[in-house]
Amino acid sequence: MLSMKLFSKVSNSIFFIYSCILLITGVMFIIMGGYMHLMDKVTFLEWIFLTLNSVSVMYTILLDWVSLIFCGVVSIISSMVLIYSHYYMYTDQSKFRFVILVTLFVASMMLMVLSPNMISILLGWDGLGLVSYGLVVYYQNVKSANAGMLTVLSNRLGDIAILVSISWLLNYGSWDFFYIQFLTPNSSKVGLVLMLVVIASMTKSAQVPFSAWLPAAMAAPTPISALVHSSTLVTAGVYLLIRFHLYLGINKYLMYISLLTLVMSGVGASYEFDLKKIIALSTLSQLGVMMFSLSVGMWELAFFHLISHATFKSLLFLCAGVYIHSFNDTQDIRGLGLNLMSYPMTGVYFIGCSLSICGFPFLAGFYSKDLILEAFMYGDMSIICFMMVVVGMMSTIIYSVRLIYYLYMKGSKISSVFSWENDFWVMISMTCLFTVSLMVGSSFIWVLLPLYILNLPIYFKCMILSLSLFLVMFTLMNLFKKSIVGKKDMNKMKQVFLWFMGMMWMMPFTSTLAPMKMISIGKTYLKLLDMGWLEKLGGQGGMSLIMKSSTILEKWNVLYLKLYLFIVLFTLLIV
Incomplete structure (x- = not known):
């Protein structure tokens, strides 16, 4: 009994111990990153841990403002999530395994971020994929097992691309990609490495056609x-491309892929009713924005949006967790509603994060998204790209307003059991993240980013704001009209169109049914070849033929021995 109480106390305090360590580490990383940026310094640390004759095996660590600030943000978000998890998973029996x-x-993420070497990046990259599988299947049910298998198999494609790029980098005598830019800056051979890195980044950041796993x-x-x-697994691909931005330049193929991801996820979120899936599709659309910024050469703005998105998106998930737990594990937004009076602080945080995603002025998302849009409009663009950018950005406003309407304006069909806002540590973690998300936008643009001065016409400046206000009014009017009048009967074509848009352009089916078809074809080949003709013509058939031949030879040998003895005896009798 005493040992059980002691184990319970240790498991409860381990959340706070690890969160304090991560919080202190994160603050130190951010201070060091700011110092590196202001002093314009880059530091390489080389640890030689094996020397054999003239061969030295070393581990290299890259310390610059990008890697240090990213590690700091990951550590701070992880510490707040651990504090929140202590009470969210209070009744869970496997809390120690969770920690x-x-x-x-977090260790795998830092191993990948702080390394300029493709071998150590592969270790962190594989660690992210492996541990993410363990986290996705944490609840150990059929749904979690299927989702975990889809996640790990999608990420394995990126692992293969990283392995092939490591093999190709042997042509340059080093796996440190940081030095290749000085050796062969214009070599066409680097294009193959870049293509493999882009494919790996697309799988990890869930770009089209690898979007179904998120x-x-x-x-x-x-x-x-x-x-x-929000800040680790899905942004690993974006961070890797930030490291390869000198080779990437302006890439039109990546630009169209990112715009397709932006449009697909934004439209899909507008027809989704699962709360967590709406936020996941929102993450997917913002990943499309980051990839789009990288594809047009604005890697600083992509990193800026990565940091700002990580802060408010993690808080958005934590607010969703409060609602899900309080409403008896309900994730359907049609069963949640009128939460602003019952959960005022959580409602303020949730609405603030949703407005930040939409680019509301002076919030974190406003600074990064506004700069990306203005820099894009300042350059050359086709009408197709312009329309895709407008549709993708405006769909963000539509699903955000729709989510706010269902959670705070429409009546609830399920009564809340208890309020999680009474818990002190839950509110502390959410308040800290909200404070960071408010400060990160202005702090980043004042201190870290170079000065961007874009002289756009006044109608370009007013166009986005006017479209945003129009979409907010149109979405609210449409939602209120549906709630009053009710749904009308739709024709089959419209039903098919809405189903197609809501199903992410059939990507869940192509990501699951197509591999299952290949597996069924492989099963047929297994029956026909491995368990069929190859049994007769391959090793088993050859083995049986040899055994039969050896049996015949053995019989003949026995017969020859008997004949030899008979001849000897017959000769002796004659003599």
Whole structure:
């Protein structure tokens, strides 16, 4: 009995111990990153841990403002998520395993971020994929198992691309990609490495056609979604391309892929009713914005949007966890409603994060998204790209306003059991993240980013604001009209169109049914070849033929021995 109480106290305090360590580490990383940026310094640390004759095996660490600030943000978000998880998973019996998995995940992320070497990047990259599988299947049910398998198999494609790029980098005598830009800046051979890195980044950041695993991974616990799907796993691909920005330049193929991801996820979120999947599709659309910014050469703005998005998106997941837990684990937004009076602080945080995603002035998302849009409009663009950017950005406003309407304006069909706002540590973690998300936009643009001065015409400046206000009014009027009048009968073509848009352009089917078809074809080949003709013509058939031949030879040998003895005896009798 005493040992059980002691174990319970240790498991309860381990959340706070790890969160304090991560918080202190994160603050130190951010201070060091600011110093590196102001002093314009880059530091390489080389640790030689094996020397064999003339061969030295070393581990290299890259310390610059990008890697240090990113590690600091990941550490701070992880510490807040661990504090929140202590009470969110209070009745869970495997809390210690949960903390170990989160710690391994953060360690894998830092191993990938702080390394300029493709071998150590592969270790962190594989660690992210492996630990993410353990986190997604944490609840150990059929839904989690299917989502975890889809996640890990999608990420394995990126692992293969990283492995092939490591093999190709042997042509340059080093796996440190940081030095290749000085050796062969204009070599066409670097294009193959860049193509493989882009494919790996697309799988990890869930770009089209690898987008199906991100909404499926929402089967994980909500604190895991706040950490994994806001600032770590999904942004690993964006960070890797930021490191390769000198080779990437302006890439039109990546630009169209990112715009397709932006439009697909934004439109899909407008027809989704699962709360966590809406936030996951919102993450997917913002990943499209980051990839789009990278594809047009604005890597600083992509990193800026990565940091600002990580802060408010993790808080958005934590607010969703409060609602899900309070309403008896309900994730359907049609069953949630009128939460602003019952949960005032959570409502303020949720609405603030939603407005930040929309680019509301002076919030974190406003500074990064506004700069990306203005820089894009300042350059050359086609009408197709312009329309895709407008549709993708405006769909963000539509699903955000729709989500706010269902959560705070429409009546609820399920009564709340208890309020999580009474818990002190839950509100502390959410308040800290909200404060960081308010400060990160202005602080980043004042201190870290170079000065951007864009002289756009006044109608360009007013166009986005006018479209945003129009879409807010149109969406609210449409939602109120549906709630009063009710749904009308739709024709089949419209039903098919809405189903197609809501199903992410059939990507869940292509990501699951197509591999299953290949597996069924492989099963047929197994029956026909491995268990069929190859049994007769291959090793088994050859083995049986040899055994039969040896049996015949053995019989003849026995017969020859008997004949020889008979001849000897017959000769002796004659003599």
